[in-house]
Amino acid sequence: MNLELFIPELSLGIFALAVILLDLFIKRKGYLVVISLAGLVVSAAFTIAMWGGSSQLIFNNMLAVDGFALFFKLLFLGIAALVILSSVDYVSRFSRFQGEYYALVLLSTLGMMLMAAATELISLYVALELASISLYILVGFLKDSRSIEASLKYLLLGAVASAVLLYGMALIFGVSGKTQLLEIAQTVQTLSLEGVLSSPALILGIVLLVAGFGFKMAVVPFHMWVPDVYEGAPTPITAYLSVASKAAGFAIILRVFFSSFGLPEWLSLNWGLIIAVLSAIGMTWGNVAAIPQVNIKRMLGYSSIAQAGYLMVGLAVVGFSPAGNILGQSTVLFFLACYALTNMGAFIAIIAISDKLRSDQISDYAGMGKRSPIVSLGLTLCLISLIGMPPAAGFMAKFYIFSAAVQHDLLWLVVIAVINSAISAYYYLRVVKVMWLNKPASEEKVPSSGALRLALAISCSGVLLLGIIPGYIMRLAELAARMFT
């Protein structure tokens, strides 16, 4: 037992329980925020302390402690911290259960950290359920009709996705007789094309896995839940869903597909092609469907589907590149870091504005540039980053991921992707236009709280930093992708 390698997760779990318990005794709920943030910081500190150590497997090879997992753990912890900061004002909407809200955010973060580390199908499934069940509850936290509808929809579709995933895992277990990803790989490597075609269980298993993970990543055609859930959920949770949950989906699909189905080459080329096609459909559909949206949360929902499409370009590169080449992984990691900062920034700005307006309609953002210039500037920067224009992080992320794709004969996909970026400018800039050009409904200022401003400042400076000097994080992503068990 290497319990010391499990300390980041353990400490986060303890803090989550502490939040629930202390909630019973503490009158001023503000302290809960401090405790939750402290939990995240402690966990992050332990994670950073492990960085640079050798890759290890713990708990009978069920969890990996490698650069890849550590990178994702830090990413999730950072996102969770931003979500909690941006929830400080929002939680006043629900007078009770504030402690549970923070605890659930921490628990689902814990689940995602385990997802990134899992190297075995069953622990992977358990981690995924821990993250998902916490999120089902969080989505319904507002308890109004929309929120409950969203929660129910998410729960039902999520349960179906879990079932599909389990079925896929069962089939793969049937073919290989193993649940360890690396042991599965040993069986799969020996298979020949004819052998697989005559008994298609493996192919069916892979397809079902893609479907199950695709639900988490919110890629077309497993995206149906996205707009409704994003609209109904409390906005900080929408942000969390759109960033952390998606990243966790990419973390597991990267690990499973790279570890287990990386060889033989004909297999990885084939799933790479499936991913590439899904990616092309996904980004096109996400962008086209985002154009007519009038609700900004729904619009960002479709935008996140399109962004998942760009991310899948990197995933397809993983399939197309020869075994041992980690360029695809490192571009996905870097893109996820940029996307996380950008989308969090956008949602934080939306929380700041919508919380005062009590409306998510884009038309109500008219004249926001005058009423709340700093927040509007932040939102503008994040939207520009989502388009993929310099000097924001989104540009570097796209450049990096597309350059990897061109190197692996995916120029056709890159052309589709860059045209899509140009299309997306239309709906992102429409929001910018409404904020800066249209006449405000009233001259009243829209103030924002210190916590929100801090969260916005963190994400926006991150977006700029990654857009101008991305070298350091790119190297970190490359290192993380290389330290992969």
Added chain:
Amino acid sequence: MEFSYLSTIIFLPAVGAIIIAFVPNLTQRLIRYLAALFTLIPLALSIFLFFVFDRSMGLAGAVQFEEKLAWIGAINANYHLGVDGLSLPLVILMALLGFLVVLISWKIDLRLREYFAWLLLLETSILGVFCALDLLLFFLFWEIEIIPMFFLISIWGSGRKEYSAMKYVVYTLLGSAMMLAGILSFYFTTGSLSLADIAQDRIGSYTAVIPLAAIFFLLFTGFAVKLPVFPLHNWLPDAHTDAPTAVSVVLAGALLKMGGYGMIRLCVTIFPDIARTYAPLLVALAVVSVLYGAAVTLRQKDIKRMIAYSSISHMGYVLLGIFALSQVSLVGASLQMFSHGFITGLLFAMAGLVIHNAGERDLAKFGGLVRQMPVIAVVFSVAGLAALGLPSTSGFAAEFLVFVGSFSSTAVAGIQVYTILAVLGIVITVGYILWMLQRVFYGPALEKFNGTRDADTLEKVTIFTFVAVIMLVGIYPAILTDIIKTGIVPVMSLLGG
């Protein structure tokens, strides 16, 4: 460590933009002076560079005032700046225009802080394009320009400004999307993003991921949208017509040149063989641009729209000069870019003055304005005559070089016919310029224009500066061609001509 001239020139306007945007409690007056200051210093520095630039032919092609820092290790990108004979004139062009448009914008008082912040940011981005020697850096500056333009047109413009701004953005983004695909395949082919290295190595020695011609045309499309080349010119009349005067000046004066500059710097320098193969096609396209642009200009009713269309025709000469692929024609094309920057910049400035002072933009409703605004009438006429290539103006020098160079070029079969066709464009130009001047300034005086002001002192200073540059280059073109030649000679050696 030498003083980083180029970085200072490029980023001072951006620093000014940040100060203007974020320092609280600036008075309007102070904002204007700050904007002027932060464009005047880059101008002074770029003129200094002009004088210390080493013109000797021994140094031909050498990049001067070079700065190089490692930037992003993972994709082998460097922060690499430098100017040669090709880019220095364009840097001076932008720096001078940048200062002049601040003066042109002196009377704006709507959301002044944002206006100057965006204008200065625009200047940084264009200057960056001309100085960048790393493809990623080049593309980064190329893209940054879009957002300031979007705001400048859609907030301070007129007419269908929001439509025009969005059209501009979508066209430009589609163009740069193609360009990005081109840059990526280029990067993968060569493994380098450095413009200097690639030009020496000869791209033909690499095995390309896709046919080299495809990369060439991906890049070309990006530049052709900007130049603009028929049939990708559709955004230009709208953007020009609805943009505020100062933005029209920058747009016509410097932004379009990014396209021509990119063509010489990337398409011709890096793909000389492909450029020669497809030159007949591109030269034909140039002639279509010239004639189509000129013909459409003839029937415009709006004064700004007319000048906008004339730009398409004039940029056709640039395209002709570039792909005629002879040394004289390439020098001519570069000079035409510089010269057109001032001539059309001045035309837009004058049109803006006329519209502002007379409150009218429909050509049919003008008449007899020479009585109310004699100074404007004279300067407008000078600009018009320069546009149609009257000797002693820079327009003559540039177009003459383009025609001579193209006519005598050996690179393209049948170029003489194309050149003669393009020369016909001049005739049409004479037609619309004279007709426009006649409509606006001559004829019976109209009562409604009584009391219309002439240019005030500040405006006179501004427009006389334009005139001075146009005349200076027209009378003594060697002041620029000497420099341009040092940039073109190495391109010619690559072309093997």
